[in-house]
Amino acid sequence: MRTEILCRPAASVARITLDEGESITCEVGAMIAMSTSLGVETASRKRGGGGGVLKGLKRMFAGESFFLNHFTAKTNNQSLIIGPSLLGDIVSHKLTGGNLVVQGSSWLASGSDVEIDATWQGFGKAIFSGETMFWVKCSGTGDVLLSSFGAIYEVQVDGAYTVDTGHIVAFEDTLGFSIGKSAGSWLGSFLGGEGLVCKFKGRGKLYCQSHNPPSFGKLLGPLLKAR
Amino acid sequence: MQTEIRHRPAFANIRVQLERGDSLIAESDAMASMSSTVAMRARWAGGFFNALIRRVFGQESMFVNEFSTDSEGEVILTQPFPGDMECIELNGNTVFLQPGAFVACEPGVKLTAGWAGFGSYIGKEGLFRLKASGTGKLWFGAYGGIFTREITGELVVDTGHLVAYEPTLKIHMGMAGGIFSSFFGGEGLVSKIRGEGRVYLQSRSMGGLAAWTNAHLH
Numbered sequence: 001m002r003t004e005i006l007c008r009p010a011a012s013v014a015r016i017t018l019d020e021g022e023s024i025t026c027e028v029g030a031m032i033a034m035s036t037s038l039g040v041e042t043a044s045r046k047r048g049g050g051g052g053v054l055k056g057l058k059r060m061f062a063g064e065s066f067f068l069n070h071f072t073a074k075t076n077n078q079s080l081i082i083g084p085s086l087l088g089d090i091v092s093h094k095l096t097g098g099n100l101v102v103q104g105s106s107w108l109a110s111g112s113d114v115e116i117d118a119t120w121q122g123f124g125k126a127i128f129s130g131e132t133m134f135w136v137k138c139s140g141t142g143d144v145l146l147s148s149f150g151a152i153y154e155v156q157v158d159g160a161y162t163v164d165t166g167h168i169v170a171f172e173d174t175l176g177f178s179i180g181k182s183a184g185s186w187l188g189s190f191l192g193g194e195g196l197v198c199k200f201k202g203r204g205k206l207y208c209q210s211h212n213p214p215s216f217g218k219l220l221g222p223l224l225k226a227r
Numbered sequence: 228m229q230t231e232i233r234h235r236p237a238f239a240n241i242r243v244q245l246e247r248g249d250s251l252i253a254e255s256d257a258m259a260s261m262s263s264t265v266a267m268r269a270r271w272a273g274g275f276f277n278a279l280i281r282r283v284f285g286q287e288s289m290f291v292n293e294f295s296t297d298s299e300g301e302v303i304l305t306q307p308f309p310g311d312m313e314c315i316e317l318n319g320n321t322v323f324l325q326p327g328a329f330v331a332c333e334p335g336v337k338l339t340a341g342w343a344g345f346g347s348y349i350g351k352e353g354l355f356r357l358k359a360s361g362t363g364k365l366w367f368g369a370y371g372g373i374f375t376r377e378i379t380g381e382l383v384v385d386t387g388h389l390v391a392y393e394p395t396l397k398i399h400m401g402m403a404g405g406i407f408s409s410f411f412g413g414e415g416l417v418s419k420i421r422g423e424g425r426v427y428l429q430s431r432s433m434g435g436l437a438a439w440t441n442a443h444l445h
Contacts, residue, residue, distance in 0.1 A: 010237030010309075087309065089238070139394055150309065151234035160263030167259045183260070183267045183292075191269040193288045208260050208303070210233075210240040215256065215307035219327075223437030227444060 001111060003092050003143055009151035012090040013083035014109070018073035025116070026069045026109040030082040037074040042067050070112075077196040082109055091152045091169075091207060093144045098204075100144055100175040102136040104170045106209075111142025137173075146170050150211025161200045166212040172204035228333075230364070236311035236372045239407060241304040241331060243294070250295040250336075253304050253331040262300030268293045272338060274442045297348035304331050306368040309408070311393075313373050314366050321360040321394045324367050328390050333363030344398065358394075367391055372433030378426055387432030393424030 001024065002017040013032060016024055028042070071080050083090070095114055100116075110116060119137040135179055138144045144151065147167050155161055157175055162182070171177070182194035189195055200206060229250040231242050243251055245265060258267065269290045294302050306312070315322065317336055323343075332338070341358040359365050369390045376382055378396060389398075401419040420426055 006234065011235050037380070080402075150305070151238040153233070153303070155260065161260065162263055162369075163257050163260040164256075164258050183269060188269040193290065194256055194267065199263070210238050210259060210303070211309060212259070212305070212307070216309070219307050219433060220437060220440070223433060223441075225444060226439045 001143065003138045003145070005092065006016070007098055009089040011087055012084075012147070012225070013081050014090050014092070014145050016080045016082065016108055016109070017085050018071070018080065019076045020073055023070055023072035023112040024080065024109055025112060025114075026071065026080075026082050026092045027084075027107065028067050028069055028098045030084065030108055031069065031071070032083050033081040035078040035080070036069065038078050038080060039072045042074040043070065059091045066118075082145070084108060086149050086213070088147060088149045088211075089152040089209070090145055091154070093146060093170065093207070095138060095141055095144055097141065098139075100138045100170055101173050102138060102144070102146060102199065103168050104134060104136060106146050106148055107136045107138070108145040108147040109137055110144040114138050114140045114142045114144055133206050137197050144170075146207060148207075148209035149213045150209040150214075152207050152209055155208060156204075157200055158179065158203050159201070162196060163198045163200065163206070163208055164212070165196055165198060167208045167210075168198060169207040169209050171200065174204035175200050175202040175206060177201070228357035229296045230314070232312050232314060232366075232367075238309055239306075239312035239315075239368060241312065241366055243302045243304065243331075244299070245294065245296045245302065246299050247297060247389065249336050250293055251302070251331055252291050252334060252336070253292050253302075254306075254329050255290050255292060257304045257306065257330055258294075259303040259305045261294070261302040262296075264298050265294055265296045265302055268295075283358065287439060304366075306330055308368075308370040308433065309427065309430070310340040310368060310370045311373045312366055312368040314364055316364055317359065317362055319360075319362060321358060322365065322391055323394060324357040324359060324391045325389050326356065328367040328369065329357055329359070332359065332365045335361050335363035337361040339394070367427075369427075369429035370433055371429045371438075373424075374428055374430065376426050376428065377424075378420060379423050380421070382420045382426060383410050384420055384426070385432070386416055386418065386426050387434040389418060389420075390428075390429050391427040393426070395424035396420050396422040396426060 004015045117137050118134040177198045180199045181189040182187045184195040229244040272291045339358045340355050343356040397418045
């Protein structure tokens with residue numbers, strides 16, 4: 001499986017080339033174009049694996065679809081182009097054993113040897129992190145494709161790092177985060193408009209998105225007609 | 228202090244590397260992420276009175292954030308809409324920013340709210356605008372791409388496309404053509420910018436996006 005990201009960062013798509021027998025699991029609706037010798041299978045579970053209905057339901061809570069699409073190449077050199085519906089960036093993360101925790105709607109696709117499951121990060125984070133209630137946990141080996149609104153940038157955290165709520169895309173689970181105040185005092189945090197932030201600790205890779213969909217929504221919303 | 232505007236023009240954001248003794252002022256809620264070694268402090272946006280004007284008439288926050296560090300660290304600053312950013316160096320000169328355009332500045336830049344005039348208000352460009360003066364770098368952003376025009380005389384600009392302009396320019400309200408083309412040609416009211424100086428314009432407008440979206444809502 002080879003992955004190439006095109007049209008970065010404004011309207012990124014991923015071109016995935018599969019050889020005979022290789023397969024990839026994608027978010028429902030992500031396919032834009034594909035070669036003819038690719039088999040498509042829609043299921044609520046991982047291809048050939050466990051999970052089923054329960055995992056499908058958990059994924060729904062994580063902001064993803066109940067179903068997944070599996071694309072399998074019947075001959076060599078089959079290509080598939082996938083992309084998210086909003087404008088934005090895509091990055092590819094290579095899993096080699098560890099776990100990657102992905103913000104609900106940022107998971108786009110992953111290789112067939114990657115296990116995907118929804119994970120609960122606790123009440124505090126569910127309510128205050130500005131992200132979805134459940135997160136998608138990816139484990140195993142292979143590529144994971146992440147999408148975002150805005151450009152995705154990578155931060156190698158060693159120690160501590162602060163991310164504003166709504167800007168997290170994914171992080172390796174050697175990192176953990178807690179919700180805290182952005183400035184030295186609670187008053188300063190809210191007066192400065194940043195409010196709560198996510199404080200990461202540990203050592204590992206963190207992906208952030210440069211823009212925050214709710215902030216854009218807050219500007220556009222008042223200009224729209226009431227339905 | 229080292230700064231870089233990344234991911235231009237669609238999703239411009241600023242990466243700032245702060246050293247001990249550096250400090251930077253940024254718009255409320257502009258911070259996307261930062262090192263834990265960086266401290267953030269809320270301040271009045273140019274004194275209480277200015278902050279109040281900014282809040283009441285400019286629909287902006289009364290506060291800005293100041294970033295500094297005892298060691299070193301990075302701050303990523305962004306804006307709410309997708310688009311480009313521009314960095315200019317002020318050297319005793321002044322530039323006017325439209326509401327929402329300000330992203331960040333060095334501490335030597337003074338921010339005050341200024342009266343933009345009724346021409347600006349009727350042309351839907353706002354009754355007040357932010358005046359940036361002093362010395363230091365100033366960053367501002369736009370929805371869409373940013374392009375500049377050197378005006379000698381007059382330039383007609385559609386409502387919602389103005390980002391920043393020099394104080395030697397004055398904004399007047401006007402119609403794009405006659406009564407007919409102004410109201411049926413889709414251009415409506417326009418701003419007529421007169422004088423001599425530089426103007427920064429954005430290639431898209433939030434009003435345009437809202438109008439398009441509204442037409443497609445059911």
